[in-house]
Amino acid sequence: xxxxxxxxxxxxxxxxxxxxxxxxxxxxxxxxxxxxxxxxxxxxxxxxxxxxxxxxxxxxxxxxxxxxxxxxxxxxxxxxxxxxxxxxxxxxxxxxxxxxxxxxxxxxxxxxxxxxxxxxxxxxxxxxxxxxxxxxxxxxxxxxxxxxxxxxxxxxxxxxxxxxxxxxxxxxxxxxxxxxxxxxxxxxxxxxxxxxxxxxxxxxxxxxxxxxxxxxxxxxxxxxxxxxxxxxxxxxxxxxxxxxxxxxxxxxxxxxxxxxxxxxxxxxxxxxxxxxxxxxxxxxxxxxxxxxxxxxxxxxxxxxxxxxxxxxxxxxxxxxxxxxxxxxxxxxxxxxxxxxxxxxxxxxxxxxxxxxxxxxxxxxxxxxxxxxxxxxxxxxxxxxxxxxxxxxxxxxxxxxxxxxxxxxxxxxxxxxxxxxxxxxxxxxxxxxxxxxxxxxxxxxxxxxxxx
Numbered sequence: 230x231x232x233x234x235x236x237x238x239x240x241x242x243x244x245x246x247x248x249x250x251x252x253x254x255x256x257x258x259x260x261x262x263x264x265x266x267x268x269x270x271x272x273x274x275x276x277x278x279x280x281x282x283x284x285x286x287x288x289x290x291x292x293x294x295x296x297x298x299x300x301x302x303x304x305x306x307x308x309x310x311x312x313x314x315x316x317x318x319x320x321x322x323x324x325x326x327x328x329x330x331x332x333x334x335x336x337x338x339x340x341x342x343x344x345x346x347x348x349x350x351x352x353x354x355x356x357x358x359x360x361x362x363x364x365x366x367x368x369x370x371x372x373x374x375x376x377x378x379x380x381x382x383x384x385x386x387x388x389x390x391x392x393x394x395x396x397x398x399x400x401x402x403x404x405x406x407x408x409x410x411x412x413x414x415x416x417x418x419x420x421x422x423x424x425x426x427x428x429x430x431x432x433x434x435x436x437x438x439x440x441x442x443x444x445x446x447x448x449x450x451x452x453x454x455x456x457x458x459x460x461x462x463x464x465x466x467x468x469x470x471x472x473x474x475x476x477x478x479x480x481x482x483x484x485x486x487x488x489x490x491x492x493x494x495x496x497x498x499x500x501x502x503x504x505x506x507x508x509x510x511x512x513x514x515x516x517x518x519x520x521x522x523x524x525x526x527x528x529x530x531x532x533x534x535x536x537x538x539x540x541x542x543x544x545x546x547x548x549x550x551x552x553x554x555x556x557x558x559x560x561x562x563x564x565x566x567x568x569x570x571x572x573x574x575x576x577x578x579x580x581x582x583x584x585x586x587x588x589x590x591x592x593x594x595x596x597x598x599x600x601x602x603x604x605x606x607x608x609x610x611x612x613x614x615x616x617x618x619x620x621x622x623x624x625x626x627x628x629x630x631x632x633x634x635x636x637x638x639x640x641x642x643x644x645x646x647x648x649x650x651x652x653x654x655x656x657x658x659x660x661x662x663x664x665x666x667x668x669x670x671x672x673x674x675x676x677x678x679x680x
Contacts (some may be wrong), residue, residue, distance in 0.1 A: 235327075235388075235391040235392060237391045238301060238391070239324065239387070239555040240320065240387045241391065243383070246379060247315060249583070250382070251371075251372075252315060257313035258313060259313070260312060263311075263372075264312040267350075271311065272351040273350060274343075274347045275304045275307075275344045277350075278342060279299060282296075282342070290337070295333055297328070299327070299333075302326060303340075306326055310380050319568045320383075327384060327387050337385045338385075340384060344380065344429065347377060364615070389618075407674065407677055417447055424669070429656040432652045432656050434512065435652070436646070440646070443639070443646065446639050447639070457623035468618065475611060499583055499587065503583065512572050513569060516568045517565075518568070519568075520561075520569070522561075524558070524560070526558040527555055527677075530555035530558055534552065
């Protein structure tokens, strides 16, 4: 907006300026009549003009690059001027000159040198071709001088009016830009001030949160250390429990072996008692046989006694023997009864022992089953205890890593505290700087407006 090119237009008061420089129609007609005389010297004047500026350091680059175009345009323009064609075409030529000078970074002041060279060339030409009187030469020179001065004044006026309009446009654009910039800067400063306040508030909040995080991290660190200690104690207890379960497993296996052996011994005892019962039964049958023989003997002794009594004195000895046999038979029968009673008792005791041993055998089998179940459970407990021990070891490792992570977090939190404190300092500095910026911006716009 501030770098727009100049906008050239026809000069104001063109006719008034012609009258000011005494360039009425008669003067223009005079220039038209003299034009064939001065035309040949005009090209040489343009060459001198371009060469002169090419040798100047300040304009060497422009005239070295665009010298031919400048010379061609100047030659065409002076042809209109010196031939007396001060019409609309001439005014457009003045505008074209100003446009070219503005594009090349030149001003119409360079045309003063050009006009001076043209005037010298024209006067020299007039002096060579027409030996005029001093008065006539002065009047002719005055016409060309007026024309050249009129041309310089016209181009300068066109340039100055364009520059003035450009200055006005630039001033308006600057005022608009200043107003917009002031509004934007005011908004930015307000936002900056608000941001500084929010940043300060957020920083204080962050400091509080960081402090709370630091406190909780310390508590977590202490808890982690305590958990690590508990895990180590759990590892020791789990190791002892595993040892105890291993010992119980071994004892359970021994109990099972003892129970199995007790069952085998009970079965062997039962077989022996059954054999004893069978032997007692066999003895009982023999005792029955002895009792039967004793009764038969007693009967025979009784018969013998009767026969001895019939025999009288001759059978007295036989009667004594029969009595003794009878007495022995009675004793044998009594002994056989006692043996039978004892065998019955032995059989009863054997039966009872067999029942008791059977019960013991059942109990031993149950004990064996329970011992097997206990052994299986102990094996499962041993496996579970090993898994627990491994899990506790892994937990110990995780606890150690967690402790390391908590320590790392403590370090990060400490760094965050430092960063938060730095942010708080920057927030305070930003708030202070925003206030100073507001003052300086207000002073800047005030000076711009006053200028």
